[in-house]
Amino acid sequence: MKKTSKKLFLLNKSALEVFKLKGDQNAVKVRRVLQIAEDLSGGNMAGKKVLDLGCAEGAYSIELALRGAKVLGIDAREERMKFGRKIAQEKKIANLEFVQKDVREISKKTGSFDLVLFLGLLYHLDAKDIFDLLPKIFQICRHFLIIDTHISLVAKEFVSNKGKKYAGIRLREHGDNESQDKILSRLGASVGNLYSFRFTKNSLVKLLNDQGFTTVFECHSPLEPTKEKMLGDRITLVAIKGDKTKLSTYPWLNDISEKEIERKMGKIGQWQPYWESGAGKKEKFKLRAISYRLKNALNGLLSKFGYELRRK
Numbered sequence: 001m002k003k004t005s006k007k008l009f010l011l012n013k014s015a016l017e018v019f020k021l022k023g024d025q026n027a028v029k030v031r032r033v034l035q036i037a038e039d040l041s042g043g044n045m046a047g048k049k050v051l052d053l054g055c056a057e058g059a060y061s062i063e064l065a066l067r068g069a070k071v072l073g074i075d076a077r078e079e080r081m082k083f084g085r086k087i088a089q090e091k092k093i094a095n096l097e098f099v100q101k102d103v104r105e106i107s108k109k110t111g112s113f114d115l116v117l118f119l120g121l122l123y124h125l126d127a128k129d130i131f132d133l134l135p136k137i138f139q140i141c142r143h144f145l146i147i148d149t150h151i152s153l154v155a156k157e158f159v160s161n162k163g164k165k166y167a168g169i170r171l172r173e174h175g176d177n178e179s180q181d182k183i184l185s186r187l188g189a190s191v192g193n194l195y196s197f198r199f200t201k202n203s204l205v206k207l208l209n210d211q212g213f214t215t216v217f218e219c220h221s222p223l224e225p226t227k228e229k230m231l232g233d234r235i236t237l238v239a240i241k242g243d244k245t246k247l248s249t250y251p252w253l254n255d256i257s258e259k260e261i262e263r264k265m266g267k268i269g270q271w272q273p274y275w276e277s278g279a280g281k282k283e284k285f286k287l288r289a290i291s292y293r294l295k296n297a298l299n300g301l302l303s304k305f306g307y308e309l310r311r312k
């Protein structure tokens with residue numbers, strides 16, 4: 001992989017003050033996201049097209065534009081974006097545009113992007129909006145999507161989309177009769193929805209898989225010490241849009257649905273590998289298969305309450 005030499009672009013004092021106000025917790029999040037972006041882009045952001053959804057003051061947008069990416073930052077609140085806009089003007093960053101817009105209004109016309117950032121916003125939206133928005137993100141994303149979000153640690157409520165069920169918890173975002181001014185004054189919150197839905201990690205991963213992203217993984221490093229100290233309800237996920245892989249060793253897996261794979265996997269405890277077939281091993285294997293199936297059934301029940309038995 002060809003690496004470009006790392007150049008540090010200096011910002012002036014007033015720009016640094018803007019980002020300092022967001023705190024050091026934000027600093028480590030910015031470092032993580034930038035590291036993922038560079039690592040998955042061959043160490044070079046020059047010429048990459050980036051969409052930053054809910055960009056706020058534009059820390060990520062500015063960092064990426066300074067590295068030569070062509071960035072579009074979208075946020076519903078001009079009050080937050082104005083800081084980024086000013087910094088971009090002062091620093092004469094021409095390859096960065098800030099547009100005031102509701103992210104739910106993005107479409108094919110917004111463009112197509114190598115990287116889409118969806119940071120600190122998904123958990124502010126309601127399930128229906130997320131179900132509408134994710135296919136649009138998938139459509140306009142060429143390479144990968146980075147999500148940083150709160151998740152629900154309990155599977156309290158269930159929501160359905162296209163015949164599939166997802167778990168999480170529904171939370172209040174704004175009061176029923178609150179004015180638009182009041183809603184806009186909550187600078188970190190959503191606009192246009194009174195409730196939000198936090199998916200469980202499993203459901204969010206499933207939802208991304210259901211969109212067509214071929215790899216979804218959770219990022220743990222670079223470290224974010226504050227995140228590690230939280231309850232584990234804040235995560236960074238990366239979803240890659242690739243071509244589905246085909247296996248030569250297990251061709252049965254190539255052309256069947258996820259549901260069918262899951263059904264087959266339910267029988268896994270009944271499958272006996274060849275090294276378990278010798279004399280005396282058969283009974284031992286049967287007992288293990290029964291305990292495996294019991295554990296699985298129990299986990300199925302417990303998962304509804306957000307718990308699971310630990311597997312060895």
Ligand SMILES: C[S@@+](CC[C@H](N)C(=O)[O-])C[C@H]1O[C@@H](n2cnc3c(N)ncnc32)[C@H](O)[C@@H]1O
Pocket residue numbers: 053054055056057074075076077080101102103104118119120121124187188189190191192
């Ligand atoms: C918690 S902040 C996260 C900001 C930034 N992405 C980060 O991770 O630091 C959420 C941002 O999303 C914006 N936002 C909320 N609902 C939005 C919507 N429907 N469309 C566009 N922006 C929205 C807010 O104005 C706010 O700037």
